[in-house]
Amino acid sequence: MPNELGLFSGNANRALAEEIATYLEMRLGEADISRFADGEIRISITENVRGVDAFVIQPTAPPAENLLELLIMIDALKRASAHRITAVVPYFGYARQDRKDRPRVAITAKLVANLLTVAGADRVLTMDLHAPQIQGFFDIPLDHIYAAPVLLRYFDQHSTDDMVVMAPDIGSIKMARAFAKRLGASLGFVDKRRPKPDATEVMNVVGEVEGKHVVMVDDIINTASSMMEAAAAVKRLGAKKITAGATHALFSGGAVEKLASSSIEEIVITNTLSHDGLAESGIKVLSVAELLGEAIDRIHGEKSVSSLFV
Numbered sequence: 001m002p003n004e005l006g007l008f009s010g011n012a013n014r015a016l017a018e019e020i021a022t023y024l025e026m027r028l029g030e031a032d033i034s035r036f037a038d039g040e041i042r043i044s045i046t047e048n049v050r051g052v053d054a055f056v057i058q059p060t061a062p063p064a065e066n067l068l069e070l071l072i073m074i075d076a077l078k079r080a081s082a083h084r085i086t087a088v089v090p091y092f093g094y095a096r097q098d099r100k101d102r103p104r105v106a107i108t109a110k111l112v113a114n115l116l117t118v119a120g121a122d123r124v125l126t127m128d129l130h131a132p133q134i135q136g137f138f139d140i141p142l143d144h145i146y147a148a149p150v151l152l153r154y155f156d157q158h159s160t161d162d163m164v165v166m167a168p169d170i171g172s173i174k175m176a177r178a179f180a181k182r183l184g185a186s187l188g189f190v191d192k193r194r195p196k197p198d199a200t201e202v203m204n205v206v207g208e209v210e211g212k213h214v215v216m217v218d219d220i221i222n223t224a225s226s227m228m229e230a231a232a233a234v235k236r237l238g239a240k241k242i243t244a245g246a247t248h249a250l251f252s253g254g255a256v257e258k259l260a261s262s263s264i265e266e267i268v269i270t271n272t273l274s275h276d277g278l279a280e281s282g283i284k285v286l287s288v289a290e291l292l293g294e295a296i297d298r299i300h301g302e303k304s305v306s307s308l309f310v
Helices: 014-023 065-079 108-119 132-137 148-157 170-183 225-236 255-260 289-300
Strands: 005-009 031-035 041-045 053-057 084-089 123-127 142-145 163-167 186-196 199-206 213-221 241-249 266-270 284-286
Touching (some): 005 014, 014 289, 041 065, 065 108, 084 289, 108 132, 123 289, 132 142, 148 170, 148 241, 148 266, 148 284, 163 170, 170 186, 170 213, 213 225, 225 241, 225 255
Parallel strands (some): 123 142, 163 186, 163 213, 213 241, 241 266, 266 284
Antiparallel strands (some): 031 041
16 A cells, blocks of 8 residues: 655645645645744644655745745655655746856756755656756656646637647747647747847748637746747737747746737636736636646556556
């Protein structure tokens, strides 16, 4: 028989953790997360976890306290004699720095992988890594799952005969190709240049978009500059309707307000990150709680996770 399953959560996205717990018909484990007077994080596990198969649900988006909470909670569980600790990281932060693209820069994706391992994580469950090769940075087992089933279900319900799936940049072509295949739609992409990290310049649009319903998909929306520039480009070429979809929505630098004034008519994201206050924006937020919950259940039961996507 497997060890008892335990679910724990930091403060980064407690709403998602509670949804996962509801799906698994259990409660979240008891932990006291507080601060010392100088702001240092203090975490105490307030229930017996000896021999428990513990899963800590915590995305690591900014601020850095989210990552620290995850590391400290893993350490607390390890020192409390949990049998196995799995870091469930719906959004793996610091993943965009995954290589030395110029001299004297850090590879933060590898650094975070090392931190999780040193803290005491025995395995990691994450979703839609910015670069799949980050899996190779880990010396512990990692399960990489995709939000595609959740997003595809929505797009399939709202599909049209004239749908075109568009990658807003070269890096998202693989994701767009998979969506186009599943939706029976044609494929296109936007060729752009990035003069600086958070700015883009559209060069060419490849694919037929005139009179079409264009669905642009990406793994991350940060400042939304890529999506907005791509949307403006396809709109100039006669796109009838533009929908944007992404797994992780950081919405930095007033991105929500900028998107509201863009050519994009509908925005669909998932709840890998907390999105308090989006109710009035008209942005559609889909839940990945069932998908993550099923993955947790399969890992706990030593069953196949990859079969979720067959």
